Amino acid sequence: MPNPIRYGSQTTRIRKVLEEQIDQGLLRPGDKLPSERELSALFETTRITLKDALLALEAAGRIYCEDRRGWFVSRPRLMYNPQYRIHFHEMVTMQNRQASTQVLSAASTLATPELCRDLNLQPLTPVIKIQRVRSVDGRAVKYVEHNLIASRFPRILDHDLTQSLTCLYKEQFGYSYGRARFEIYPTAAQGIIAESLNLADSSPVLFIKRINYDQNGQILDSDLEYWRHDAVCVSIDSG
């Protein structure tokens, strides 16, 4: 018994209804959706079909899922221009949002083959690896792994790593940023990346790799950033 109004498919119908509720402001950014069971009862369908509709809305960036916590309406994307090395907190504050940072780990280790390529290092060179999670309005949106060439940052681990690394570089080591190279592509979050972003394994994320150079053109470090894919809009100006 098909629905009297046809939309092409059940999932399309559900998607459009939910989308309209969001557009009309009945469901507002940050709001929690009813549970999948409630929604599937509401739309008189199964959880699998209902979930397909939710996944479509997630892909479009309209809603997001917190692992085992529920589905929520997305907030506007954070505008992020990686060319300007302004502090994360400053960038977020300028957009009238709340920022916070959590350090997951910070330790000295040896460069992996991929890191050697990126940072132009000899095999087995020591690097300092710092893992951090950055949140906006209380939601974890970016997992980032900094890889610093150890010899250029003596005793950096003694400092407070919650703050802006840009500041630390400048104040403690006299480095300021010169040029940088970026790679940007969508991928899937695995392991600690998924965990720290409260994502289910293999959820889509936007990956941004940056290789940073100092004011003299010497390589400083690389940042591997994984963004929740609905939370960011990369914005770039080119001359």
Place this chain on the structure above:
Amino acid sequence: MPNPIRYGSQTTRIRKVLEEQIDQGLLRPGDKLPSERELSALFETTRITLKDALLALEAAGRIYCEDRRGWFVSRPRLMYNPQYRIHFHEMVTMQNRQASTQVLSAASTLATPELCRDLNLQPLTPVIKIQRVRSVDGRAVKYVEHNLIASRFPRILDHDLTQSLTCLYKEQFGYSYGRARFEIYPTAAQGIIAESLNLADSSPVLFIKRINYDQNGQILDSDLEYWRHDAVCVSIDSG
């Protein structure tokens, strides 16, 4: 009766096995995977579970799906630096790949509200809208919509639009590109975008908006690009 070797979950197990086959070269870029029914029999599971594994590999960019045609192993991502306005064909050829272009439509229309914002136009200004699909190695990877300010491009519709627009701008109108502005974020393909890329509705794509200026800083046009999300790696240099 769980599998003797545990991987955390069925889908993880299936994903890892397929990933290994790809890594080892037993399944090579461009190869077609067995059908979902064959694979689910092979892994002794249902199509839904099997599909979850395929979706995870798709999110990671390892495989892709052609609507109702089957699943294929992804080729290496095309490196794309939007700062350089070299021709698409030239860029693709330089990476030892085969390029082709198809024009879906080209017509004069009136600027939508969003276009007015992007191009800084008065309401109801005429624009020329060109829809194209670009393929690499025979696979449609990018849907692009060009929106030209009509008054700046008299009679452009009389020309061959399969070729590079950059060339056409230069040769017919004396325009060369100055600066450009970009926005990049993941979203979902709907309607003609999904169709022209042979994607199922609401499949994930990487969206790139560019606003192009001429050598005198005057706005020329905007490009709305939708890339198959496994097919591209955006690469940017910043001074």
Place this chain on the structure above:
DNA sequence: TAGTGGTCTAGACCACGGC
């Protein structure tokens, strides 16, 4: 026309989050 993925049903148990 045969085979493909797209969609859908009607359930079930599990692991984890939060009270």
Place this chain on the structure above:
DNA sequence: CCGTGGTCTAGACCACTAA
């Protein structure tokens, strides 16, 4: 402890592709 999403079973019919 209960509610949540995560995972999974065992089927079914449909729309479209490709030969």
